[in-house]
Amino acid sequence: MEKINTKNRLIESAYNEIYENGYQGASLNTILKNANVHKGSMYHFFSTKKEMALCAIQEKIYAKFEERYERILNLDSNYLEALIEQLKDTSQRDFIRGCPIANIVQEMSNIDDEFKVIMEKIYYTFRKSIKNILDMAIEKKEMKECDTNKLSLYIASTLEGAILSAKATGNVQDYSDVIDMLAIFILSFKNCVDKK
Template identity: 60%
Template sequence: MKTTRDKLINATFDEVFSHGYQGASLSDILAKAGVHKGSMYHFFANKKEMALASIEETILQRNAEKYRYVETYTNGFLEEFYTRLRDTSVRDFKRGCPIANIVQEMSNIDEDFNTLMKSIYGAFRANIKAILDKAIEVNEMKTCDTTKLALFITSTIEGAILAAKASGNAQDYVDVIEELIEHIEGKR
């Protein structure tokens, strides 16, 4: 059963993802969560604090779940990574990438958002680097600069999501991802 705080976190993330932080309506968040303003103030001082918590908790949790397999696998790291990259069902091409959307909207106007998004993006890159490091460790790919390759991969994924959002065509994402995989395969 979801707690009141969970309902607020989920509703806030959905509203911010759909409308941006500045366009997110506190009354819509509260209505979606099914709670009153007083309940919000029990957990959060204001909309900004609630938005920051919802972004951090939701995105970090999703990324951790998406890449947690690295901790349990002993081989097949790249194949599993490719499977996850190819899975368009976990992407929202209408709204785009929540990381990129928030970075573009808020990072240059609010230091708290800027700091949080740098942290989230850094964790995303670290997750990708861990996959690459494990693949090298078990001889699935040749030794390379995994820090630079992780930057290239995360940038390409973000660009692929943006391309699909801009065109309204998920195939744009698929095409970019297949080119990315071909690039990574060249390092085997």
């Protein structure tokens, strides 16, 4: 159990340090200090800082997908409304540090193939999470038939842009204004025909 806790502390600390300072600016000493782990213990789980970073990024971001999007699929109805409510929830966003996906893609994807591969996989999973919600809404006849690949791309891109805008201006209202317009667009696909 202690080994699992040690590994989890390393993952949590590595993710926070990378989110705060980027991968290249992340200090291994700070990661170890904040995790309260010695370097020798780290090497029991990870052979390098990079291996630990990739594991931390993957685990923490996938956990956020599950928390934010996958739970919507467990609902019985109102999938679009639940998606919009989740998008509008500013308490789940960090507008100072921005989106961890975008930050890491911009920093590392063009200089490191391993980061490029994992971030591409994470980004497509992010879009697929949104697509799954849209597909469920169509299946339950809450939404008109449409190209959910393109719509999920549009939603993901708009969301990323809204977070970047708020980060750039320091004004969370910029994010909210974009999401309000996005919500109107999403609801334009709502099926108003009685479900029988």
